Amino acid sequence: MKKIQLQPNTFLYPMPLVIVGTMADDRPNFITIAYCGIVQHTPPMISIASSKVHFSNKWIKRNRSFSVNIPSSDMIELTDYIGMYSGRETDKSEICELFCGDIPSAPMIKQSPLSLQCKLMESIEVGGVNEIFIGEILKVYANEDCITNGLPDITKLQPILFSMHDNNYWGVGKHLGKAWNIGKNFNPNTKKDGQ
Amino acid sequence: MKKIQLQPNTFLYPMPLVIVGTMADDRPNFITIAYCGIVQHTPPMISIASSKVHFSNKWIKRNRSFSVNIPSSDMIELTDYIGMYSGRETDKSEICELFCGDIPSAPMIKQSPLSLQCKLMESIEVGGVNEIFIGEILKVYANEDCITNGLPDITKLQPILFSMHDNNYWGVGKHLGKAWNIGKNFNPNTKKDGQ
Numbered sequence: 001m002k003k004i005q006l007q008p009n010t011f012l013y014p015m016p017l018v019i020v021g022t023m024a025d026d027r028p029n030f031i032t033i034a035y036c037g038i039v040q041h042t043p044p045m046i047s048i049a050s051s052k053v054h055f056s057n058k059w060i061k062r063n064r065s066f067s068v069n070i071p072s073s074d075m076i077e078l079t080d081y082i083g084m085y086s087g088r089e090t091d092k093s094e095i096c097e098l099f100c101g102d103i104p105s106a107p108m109i110k111q112s113p114l115s116l117q118c119k120l121m122e123s124i125e126v127g128g129v130n131e132i133f134i135g136e137i138l139k140v141y142a143n144e145d146c147i148t149n150g151l152p153d154i155t156k157l158q159p160i161l162f163s164m165h166d167n168n169y170w171g172v173g174k175h176l177g178k179a180w181n182i183g184k185n186f187n188p189n190t191k192k193d194g195q
Numbered sequence: 196m197k198k199i200q201l202q203p204n205t206f207l208y209p210m211p212l213v214i215v216g217t218m219a220d221d222r223p224n225f226i227t228i229a230y231c232g233i234v235q236h237t238p239p240m241i242s243i244a245s246s247k248v249h250f251s252n253k254w255i256k257r258n259r260s261f262s263v264n265i266p267s268s269d270m271i272e273l274t275d276y277i278g279m280y281s282g283r284e285t286d287k288s289e290i291c292e293l294f295c296g297d298i299p300s301a302p303m304i305k306q307s308p309l310s311l312q313c314k315l316m317e318s319i320e321v322g323g324v325n326e327i328f329i330g331e332i333l334k335v336y337a338n339e340d341c342i343t344n345g346l347p348d349i350t351k352l353q354p355i356l357f358s359m360h361d362n363n364y365w366g367v368g369k370h371l372g373k374a375w376n377i378g379k380n381f382n383p384n385t386k387k388d389g390q
Contacts, residue, residue: 003294003305004342006335010233011309011347012211012241013265013354014367037232038205038359039244040325046207047242047327049234070208076371080378095383099198110198114206126316126329130235132242134321140201147199152206154358159208160371161356163349164233167375172209173368176271176355180362183275188290 010035014161014170019082020048021067021098021107022059028093028107031056032083034162035130036068044137046118049130055087057131063105064120066135069112073158073171078111080169102139113146113157205230209356209365214277215243216262216293216302217254223288223302226251227278229357230325231263239332241313244325250282252326258300259315261330264307268353268366273306275364297334308341308352 015034022029035049046068050057060066071079082092097110101117108115118135125131146156154172161170176182210229217224230244241263245252255261266274277287292305296312303310313330320326341351349367356365371377 002339003336004339006337006342006345006347008239008311008332008335010236010239010241010332011265011311011335012213012231012233012263013309013347013349013352014209014211014356015233016207016209016211018207035233035235036207037242037244038207038210038230039242039327040230040321040323041205041246042324043322044203044205045321045323045325046205047232047234049232051236068207070206073371077377077381080372080374080376081381081383082378084375084378092383095381114208116203116206121321122319124317124319124329126235126240127238128235128240129237130240132234132329134319134327137203137206140203140206141198142201144197144199147201148361150201151360152201152208153361154208154356154363154365157208161209161349161367162374165346166343166348167373168349169371169374169377170349171368171371172356173366176268176364176366177275178362179275179357179364180279181275182272182364183277183279186272186276186290188276188287 010164013163017160017162019069019071019079019109022056022063023105024059024087028098029087030082030092032079045134046137047132047134049132051129052131060133061123065103065106066118067106067108068116069109070114070157070159072113073160075111076160076169101141113143114152115141205359212355212357214264214266214274214304217251217258218300219254219282223293224282225277225287227274240329241332242327242329244327246324247326255328256318260298260301261313262301262303263311264304265309265352265354267308268355270306271355271364296336308338309347310336
């Protein structure tokens with residue numbers, strides 16, 4: 001297969017898609033974010049990144065907290081809507097049912113099957129337009145019907161994937177295998193030629 | 196729907212899955228990582244996080260570079276295998292065809308349909324077992340047959356998703372909608388009760 005070079009860009013596939021919540025003074029506000037990822041297991045931490053021009057950044061830093069809501073695929077219109085309008089001009093506090101959990105400055109979306117409340121640990125700038133917020137995951141709320149054997153079940157959560165640049169949302173597909181297991185089938189002595 | 200609280204953990208669904216490459220002295224080495232995410236668009240940057248005990252960390256810091264290879268679903272056995280064995284004891288430089296692109300200290304996997312070469316910009320510790328590496332994406336290599344209209348096509352890349360905790364790999368599923376578009380169908384005045 002011929003390799004071609006592309007201009008450098010944010011080419012990670014897929015990106016997860018989350019709705020980040022924080023209080024803007026006394027008003028709950030939300031932003032849709034695809035720039036996110038787990039960064040640590042113990043203690044559990046997540047990073048989200050957002051352009052400095054976004055309304056939410058100031059409030060995340062002021063509150064030193066935020067929520068991360070995993071939307072299910074049946075929330076796709078709401079999720080996209082939240083990403084289309086800035087909290088500066090649009091009050092998003094009344095467009096869905098909320099709950100506040102143990103950290104009131106990190107409001108959560110009730111319809112979301114899985115929500116995390118995070119304490120801001122670090123705000124990082126790396127020479128560009130974004131701020132990176134690293135939060136410790138302190139509280140986790142899940143819909144009871146999305147749990148299997150005590151853990152969130154991706155087939156019940158039905159999260160949304162995002163392919164940037166062509167602006168498409170996708171669902172989770174078929175099961176491919178078990179981690180730390182299917183690799184036992186790999187024969188390291190049978191090198192594939194990459195084609 | 197009843198909300199239940201779970202113990203705090205790394206509950207992001209789905210996680211992307213990538214193979215990170217770096218040189219260990221003169222030997223290409225690879226590690227499978229699910230703790231990753233885009234953190235900035237301009238300039239494009241990606242974060243990966245890895246436990247300090249991992250063999251790769253030292254070399255990423257020494258080389259100040261790494262590659263990020265997006266594995267396709269037909270690479271699942273290789274991808275899992277790379278995650279199962281440490282480069283300290285296992286030479287992974289001969290298990291698949293490699294190419295080196297413009298940054299030789301960031302070796303890439305030829306079979307991977309999309310590979311990024313990154314310059315290490317920041318190493319961050321946030322009070323725990325992991326180091327977070329933020330890299331600027333300087334070079335992008337793609338298989339020509341995975342490109343549509345000049346961009347990587349997720350339906351051709353067929354990347355792998357990971358659900359941590361239950362240790363499952365998944366494919367990309369059905370198309371759900373267009374970003375910055377399907378939200379136009381949302382009626383902000385028809386509040387759903389979340390259940």
